[in-house]
Amino acid sequence: MGDADIETSNLVFVAGNIGAGKSTTSSRLSSALGGRLVTEQTDTNPYLARFYDDMRRWTLHVDVHFLAERTLTVGREYRPGGVPTVFDRCYLEGAVFAEVAHGSGLATDDERGTFTTLLDSFATVLPAPAALVYLRAEPDILLDRVKSRGRGYESGITLDYLQALQEAYDRWIDGYTGSPVIVVDSGAVDLREDEALGDVVRRVRARLTG
Template identity: 30%
Template sequence: MYIAIAGNIGSGKTTLTKMLSKHYGWKQYLEPVAENPYIDDYYKDISRWALNMEVFYLKQRFKNLLEIQHSKETVIQDRTIFEGVYVFAANNRKMGNMDQRDYETYMELFESMMEVVEMPELMIYLRSSVPHLVKNIQKRGRDFEKSIRIDYLQGLNKRYEDWIKDYKGRLIIIDGDNLEFGENPEDFRKVTDLIDAELFGLFAEKGV
């Protein structure tokens, strides 16, 4: 089974991925932030490095997906190839960080990959406001994230909402502003109750 966690920068998706992996015994695939050779340059000059950044993540997520699709274990992934394309790359195009020629080339590459890509059997979306994202980004203190602009986060949030609104697969939406699942066991239990209900047929509401 393939389960994915979606969410903006600072939404807590990596924390939730690790917690759910431990709770259920699922194999985790974390986003390769530290391994990205473009990330420092990207946040210093987004328009110069946007295509390089997005192609690296597209390549890495596609590689992970091929491994996931051949795995016999239940897998949980921190950020999907789909939000990389429909949220991050789309936001860079909208903000003018990728020109139309580069964007079309990128999308043609993605569309070729889609011929062998399978959708997650469950998508968990962490919905968070920009102030909440900023608080979490500041708390973790990554040097390369200090230059992230508010309008960049706002654009990503809009793209996320547009994407989720039209998402066709099985979906759970978590209110990231009001659930401190990383610190509060009761809030984490609310999240696992939703997952149990969706995967195993136990009764619960569709969102918290």
């Protein structure tokens, strides 16, 4: 079968650090593309509350559960050439949080290895997206956003933690080869504005149409 006969993936992943603007961008992007939006429901993770009480004990459990739910959804929503489906998180981002957890001593070498093996296994069989939109902002901007939205479970997030995540995110995106990447400086542009969003929409649409 020639390249012209291969239908383009309908999947679009939006990725980025905490507070980078994933939820807002995903929602607006899916509407502009006339597509579907898939949002992550964190309250379905049975380990999350226990994780905040004892991070060392429950880190691997939380990460594996999120990975399982995310990968199942990717397989379910994949429709080559179908209606664009925008995810407000990329399942591969789990590698970022696993790296930071390991670096901070919350995960052992064995736990990090187990999670990486699972993630790599899923990545070899799951379909690639048409594009990955990477939202990047400096950690001080992210912290201001986190504080302003006032989510109780985010109250313990520190600048150091966001900095560690951002450094891991940048390493991750530098090594990402699964699809075209659209990098957006979400600290400099307001994706709630039509002009800024329009540029992202045009770039994603070009990938969806091959």
